[in-house]
Amino acid sequence: MDHSTHHTGTAHGHTAPAGGHGHHGPSEHGGHGKGASWSTAVKATLHCLTGCAIGEILGMVIGTALLWGNVPTMVLAITLAFVFGYSFTLFAVVRAGLSLKAAIKVALAADTVSIAVMELVDNTIIALTPGAMDAHLSDGLFWSALLGGFAVAFVITTPVNKWMIGRGKGHAVVHAYH
Secondary structure (H helix, E strand, O other): OOOHHHHOOEEOOEEOOOOOOOOOOHHHHOOOOOOOOHHHHHHHHHHHHHHHHHHHHHHHHHHHHOOOOHHHHHHHHHHHHHHHHHHHHHHHHHHOOOOHHHHHHHHHHHHHHHHHHHHHHHHHHHHHOOOHHHOOOOOHHHHHHHHHHHHHHHHHHHHHHHHHHHOOOHHHHHHHHO
16 A cells, blocks of 8 residues: 555545644554554454444344344344444544545445454354353343453454554555544
């Protein structure tokens, strides 16, 4: 990824905010090509986790409340996790001046791997926790499996995001629009 255009006052064809460049320097985001900082990776993972958690909890609550089976409930939860995960990035980059089409491309590039890893880990934890798939909203097991899955997913996804950001991929593609 060529970052030379980021310091000209524009970033990827949109006007930079008044009084500054359209991109923060590499040291502010952990450095591109030299490896990202753990702080940057944690922030990116928390961003992803927030959208995933909102979508997944909403999907689990809806499916469980409607007495759906495990498969349709998980499909709804995973779908909503991707929708909410992408939407956080999408709204931020549209607000920064990107067209909707360009913003969708950025959101897909920035978040797909992170959301996929998070969802794979989280849903595996839920599926493997005895009784969790049959628990109701009022059961502590429902909430502990769900929240425990998020915690494990965060721990596993953070190094993935660190590796990707350090190579100018994943959440790194969003930095030009902050």
